[in-house]
Amino acid sequence: MSDDATAEEITLGRIETEVALLMRLGEATRRATGTAEHRVLDRAAYVILRHLDKAGPQNVSALAARLNLDGSTVTRQVSAMHRDGLIARTPDPADGRGTVISPTPAGLQRMAAVQAARTRLYGDILANWSPDDRGTLADLLHRLNEALDARNRPR
Amino acid sequence: MSDDATAEEITLGRIETEVALLMRLGEATRRATGTAEHRVLDRAAYVILRHLDKAGPQNVSALAARLNLDGSTVTRQVSAMHRDGLIARTPDPADGRGTVISPTPAGLQRMAAVQAARTRLYGDILANWSPDDRGTLADLLHRLNEALDARNRPR
DNA sequence: CGCTCATAGCTGTATGATACAACTGAATTA
DNA sequence: TAATTCAGTTGTATCATACAGCTATGAGCG
Numbered sequence: 001m002s003d004d005a006t007a008e009e010i011t012l013g014r015i016e017t018e019v020a021l022l023m024r025l026g027e028a029t030r031r032a033t034g035t036a037e038h039r040v041l042d043r044a045a046y047v048i049l050r051h052l053d054k055a056g057p058q059n060v061s062a063l064a065a066r067l068n069l070d071g072s073t074v075t076r077q078v079s080a081m082h083r084d085g086l087i088a089r090t091p092d093p094a095d096g097r098g099t100v101i102s103p104t105p106a107g108l109q110r111m112a113a114v115q116a117a118r119t120r121l122y123g124d125i126l127a128n129w130s131p132d133d134r135g136t137l138a139d140l141l142h143r144l145n146e147a148l149d150a151r152n153r154p155r
Numbered sequence: 156m157s158d159d160a161t162a163e164e165i166t167l168g169r170i171e172t173e174v175a176l177l178m179r180l181g182e183a184t185r186r187a188t189g190t191a192e193h194r195v196l197d198r199a200a201y202v203i204l205r206h207l208d209k210a211g212p213q214n215v216s217a218l219a220a221r222l223n224l225d226g227s228t229v230t231r232q233v234s235a236m237h238r239d240g241l242i243a244r245t246p247d248p249a250d251g252r253g254t255v256i257s258p259t260p261a262g263l264q265r266m267a268a269v270q271a272a273r274t275r276l277y278g279d280i281l282a283n284w285s286p287d288d289r290g291t292l293a294d295l296l297h298r299l300n301e302a303l304d305a306r307n308r309p310r
Numbered sequence: 311c312g313c314t315c316a317t318a319g320c321t322g323t324a325t326g327a328t329a330c331a332a333c334t335g336a337a338t339t340a
Numbered sequence: 341t342a343a344t345t346c347a348g349t350t351g352t353a354t355c356a357t358a359c360a361g362c363t364a365t366g367a368g369c370g
Contacts, residue, residue, distance in 0.1 A: 007286070008278075008286060008289070009274065009278075011286065011289045011290050011293050012274045012277045012278050012281070012289070013270070013274050014293035014297070015277050015281070015289065015292060015293045015296065016270065016273045016274050016276075016277050017205070018293060018296035018297050018299075018300055019177070019181060019277075019296065020201070020202060020205070020273075021202075021296075021300045022174070022177070022296060022299065022300055022303070023178060023181050023182075024202055024222065024223065025223070025300055025303040025304060026174060026177075026178050026303070027178075027223075027356095027357095028223035028224075029303055029306070044326095044327070044328095046175070047175060047176075047179055050172070050175070059347075059348090060347070060348060060349095061346085061347060061348080067179060068179065068180070068182075068183035069183075069327095069328080069329095070328070070329055070330075071347075071348065071349085072328085072329075072330080072331095072348085072349075072350080072351095073327070073328055073329075074348095075347095075348060075349060075350085076327090076328095076349090076350095077327085079349090092347090095336080095337075095346095095347080096335085096336050096337075096347095097335070097336045097337070097346070097347040097348070098336095098346095098347060098348080099347085099348075115168065115171065118171045118175075119164065119167045119168050119171050121171075122167045122170050122171050122174075123163075123164075123167050124306070125299075125302045125303060125306050126167070126170070126299075126302060129298075129302075131162070131163060131166065133295065133298075134163070134166045134167070134170065135166055136291060136295060137170055137295045137299060138166050138169040138170045138173060140288065140291060140292045140295060141170065141173035141174065141177060142169070142173050143284075143288075144173075144177065144280075144281075144292065145173055145176045145177055145180055147280045147281060147284075148177070148180045148181070148184055148280060149180060151184070151279070151280050182327095182328090199355095199356070199357095214318075214319090215318070215319060215320095216317080216318060216319080224356095224357075224358095225357065225358050225359075226318075226319065226320090227319085227320075227321080227322095227357085227358070227359080227360095228356070228357055228358075229319095230318095230319060230320060230321090231320090231321095231356090231357090232356085234320090247318090250317090250318080250365080250366075251318095251364080251365050251366070252317065252318040252319070252364070252365045252366070253317090253318055253319080253365095254318080254319075
């Protein structure tokens with residue numbers, strides 16, 4: 001690394017650092033906070049329920065594509081969730097190969113509980129942030145995710 | 156979820172959502188981008204090298220504590236890195252039980268390469284962001300990490 | 311000194327999330 | 341209709357991680 005880094009490169013390096021750190025801390029937080037809510041609904045199940053809730057019932061492939069996961073991963077995740085009564089599977093009327101996955105009321109309830117717990121956690125963590133900073137963080141994270149997603153998807 | 160959520164609660168929910176999403180996308184990006192740089196240095200090794208580089212040589216326990224990882228995890232990670240010549244282990248002169256881990260030149264070089272690749276990636280992803288927004292993102296992520304860390308550490 | 315207890319690190323073993331490859335059966339197309 | 345593509349599943353492998361149990365060293369106390 002020569003030291004002719006521009007201010008912009010430094011900023012990018014900082015973002016890189018902080019995202020890497022956030023991944024690690026997020027993992028750790030998820031584990032540490034797993035006293036109650038998290039153990040009953042693992043990361044992937046939560047994200048799947050969130051997506052079903054927002055985007056509506058859909059089949060395994062659609063889910064996999066949307067979540068950047070392999071179909072087999074989603075299959076297993078979904079079958080575990082089915083075993084636990086969190087989702088329902090109905091044959092896709094339009095395609096005999098497909099199965100449509102939809103959240104059950106129990107699933108939605110579980111999702112909401114985890115969401116509430118996490119929201120509470122963030123309220124705690126960001127207790128002394130100004131509403132303004134919180135809003136800006138939410139906005140920028142959203143834009144970052146959009147950008148990452150755009151980069152990932154058009155493979 | 157009753158709908159008496161305050162604006163603040165909504166913001167927290169958004170942050171929660173975006174962080175969860177970022178974790179997923181970050182994973183996916185790491186995997187997808189793994190064409191060259193990432194396959195030679197996995198996530199944990201990278202973070203360990205970064206930390207050694209910044210905070211200086213230290214023993215396994217210190218690393219584990221700092222990274223919120225179990226000692227056994229770090230042991231294995233470190234021994235893989237040792238096998239690959241990325242770090243050196245010297246007996247701790249002050250404590251016969253301990254081993255001090257330090258990055259080798261090869262390790263630092265590898266780390267720098269990954270870092271550069273990631274920085275480039277972010278430059279690409281955030282190509283059309285204003286310098287201002289990038290700076291703000293870096294700042295807020297930093298503060299978020301500090302807050303998460305503070306929450307995690309004082310166990 | 312010689313116990314006893316705490317600590318550093320390692321190894322065994324288990325779990326969870328993930329991918330890739332191979333397969334089955336249904337849909338689409340030539 | 342035969343060939344091809346696609347949806348979903350199952351087999352198998354990998355990786356990161358944790359927890360429990362072990363060994364050896366260090367520290368404090370009688």
